[in-house]
Amino acid sequence: MPVHNAEIAAMFGQAAELLEIKGDNPFRTRAYRRAARTIEGLPKSVAVLLKAGEDLSELPGIGKDLAGKIATIVKTGKFDLLETLKRQLPGELGEIASLPGLGPKRVKLLYDKLAIRSVEDLRRAVKGGRLRELRGFGAKSEAKLLAALAKPPTEKRFKLAVAEAEADALVNLLRQDLGKGQIIVAGSYRRRRDTVGDLDILVAARDGAGVGDQLTKYENVVNVLAHGPTRTTVTLRSGIQVDLRVVPDESYGAALMYFTGSKEHNIALRGIANEYGWKLNEYGLFDGERRIAGATEEEIYKKLKLAPIPPELREDRGEIALAKKKWLPKLVSLSDIRGDLHVHSDWSDGTVPIAGMAAAAKQRGYAYMALTDHSQRVTIAHGLDAARLAKQIGEIDRLNDKLDGFVILKGIEVDILADGRLDLPDRILSRLDVVVAAVHYKFDLSRTAQTERIIRAMDNRHLSILAHPTGRLIGEREPYDVDMDRVLAAAHERGCYVEINAEPDRLDLTDIHAQAAKSMGVKVAISTDAHSIAALDYMRFGVDQARRGWLEPADILNTRPLSALKKLLKR
């Protein structure tokens, strides 16, 4: 059983946590965290890399020592350091440290003085009034912890589309009193991550305190966590946390950069500033006392001799090295998209007739749209059998005759059956322009079986695009267990493509898998899977995800004009 990247990353993360509580060298702790992130963000599994003879110490943040430890973990599944640490500090210390107001130092204090090893131990100690005996703990700490222990942990991250709705409402409200001031939502929202942990709102205005006050009075605020002259933190009814930061105009770019993150990207930039003998913080880039840049992000990147880095790339996954050489990818944007290759109509479970979807797609500036209703197995969605599909083909021919400057491609979202066969016979699939294929049941197959099922489906030369390749529903359903390395390799061999499903609940391929597809030479379709006209506008979320995966227009199927697309769809 090979060890997955996520498992190795988790081991390093746990080790970092325990080292921190132990009070070990903080930079050593950081090295483990950084290595964990690097491994988590790799487009290929380290097991595969090692087998190919790659030198892991070439990876950022991984040196000789950690490369050796990784090799050992892959080989034996064991990580000695972590085992030792767990023996030295038994219990659920990581969980305790995740409570608000408790960090490594105080967890260590609790452990040493009160022998607190679990959340339950902590609960008893707080209720018994024993925390107050400790230096640094007082009535407020006690109350805060009691409150945190009383309620179940709230959901940690929100879907991007949900966060967007909250952000729009809030920004509109705060903008009213801002006059000429600027306001923008930064953080992972601006980096367009598929989920957002909190909303980081940045304001450049004279009267900063006023905006903060305004926020604390917002009707959806249920809790004010902090409120100072330049920084305010609140929780909204929905559970999402909002951090508001106010800066002067001359610091806007620096603050935007700082607040956009990622944290790791910022740390790397500050390191570069140090190399020049400068200091970078949220107020600007400083040479001693003198501010040498800060009003815009561009001027700061320029001073640091870096090409400006789009927010979607700021994850410290190699973008800084490329920015140094001015080799950053030219990311795909919404305006590059010429059509939608996964759209439903009321023939299956869509809500709109074919003509209506086509008109709406055309209105969005597209040149084509593939109609891909469900196939017969999905009875609940009124999936099409061969006879109805044949009828639909005729209908599309008639519609196309009437359309000018727009083409409806004939397609299907055909089910991949449990054994890897497709849900409709070849004789009808051969009459289509696009065959999108997807798994809709039997999610619980073993990794090997699921992977082979999908690869077998791709053996069918009619299959064009593998839709929502991991089947995840963010926050609701885990992705099914599939070896994406093998799937992408198989897609490359067979000349088929994979989808980024732009539906905000799905957004798979993930950014990392999208990057893997690119690295393996597999082109990607960005498709909405729209079941209604409004859902056609989800395209932008798919483009966001593609940008996070470093994809350029040439990596995307549906940036092509129709003639070029048709050539690519032939196998």
Next chain:
DNA sequence: GCCGTTTTCGGCCCGACTGTTTTCAGTCG
């Protein structure tokens, strides 16, 4: 533990806010 157009040793991002202090450590982002 990593890393190098100052360096193979000696650095490693930086500031706001809180709570408990009486000058600051710890947490957080």
